[in-house]
Amino acid sequence: MSEERVRVEREGGVARVTLNRPDKRNGLDLAMFEGLIAAGEALAEDRSVRAVVLSGEGKAFCAGLDFASFMAAGDVGPKLLRRPEGKPDNIAQRLAWVWREVPVPVIAAVHGVAFGGGLQLALGADLRYVRPDARLSVMEIEWGLIPDMGATQTLLGLVPPDVAKELTFTGRVVLGDEAVRLGLATRAVEDPLAEALSTARVIAQKSPHAIRAGKALLEGARSMSVKESFLLETELQLGLLGTPNQLEAVQARMTKRAPAFSDPD
Secondary structure, three states: OHHHHEEEEEEOOEEEEEEOOHHHOOOEOHHHHHHHHHHHHHHHHOOOOOEEEEEEOOOOOEOOEOHHHHHHHOOHHHHHHOOOOOOOOOHHHHHHHHHHHOOOOEEEEEOOEEEOHHHHHHHOOOEEEEOOOOEEEOHHHHHOOOOOOOOOOOHHHOOOHHHHHHHHHHOOOEEHHHHHHHOOOOEEOOOHHHHHHHHHHHHHOOOHHHHHHHHHHHHHHHHOOHHHHHHHHHHHHHOOOOOHHHHHHHHHHHHOOOOOOOOOO
8 A cells, every 4th residue: 555655766866756645635644654764765775876856646745644544543643653662763753854864865846735744754855846836834733733753853954943933833834935035945946846857867967976975964964063074074075086986077077978977886
């Protein structure tokens, strides 16, 4: 069932992950949680993947939790909030956080709505391309809840604390253009999926070692001191200098040809 909820397709080094429950505006039930987490974990281990695009089938990216299915099941809530031993995240949090653990760039293409858990899923991506008329909301307050799917690490890493508080306290709907101004989204474009795929293809043509090191650097440095982040820059750079893919990047640039990079071992 979870496999039906999530479709994974490949085009060269680009993996496209599609939420596939259009009749429910890709609402999140347990099967969707399981399918998305399984997809993220599998892609994190796939050394041939160079970029990931996350999108929704039908009229919306993701309308958030499917409360009707949760209420009918009865015991789903405790399952989502149960934290496996030794893990920092529970199942609900892993839905968004797994995309930060994917070592290559993840781009969310947002159209229609991204409400509640749907927005938190998009916030787990590295980049978010949204339609100007897309509607985004930290909507948990409307259900008497708080955002608890990694928002302390994702939302607070993108917008100032006062903006995060306003969105959390009010649940107001933000259109795509305002989302860009606030920092919730990267760019507003008419066709987010086409733009996301185009960017992913560009990334897939770059050195995969450098792309992975770049994501590791920018993710890791956020929680480090100045000294620690500078040391990380040096450590990662030394791991790239003189390697086959780094030399190939230089040679291709100098001879004005397309590079032929090898995937990480």
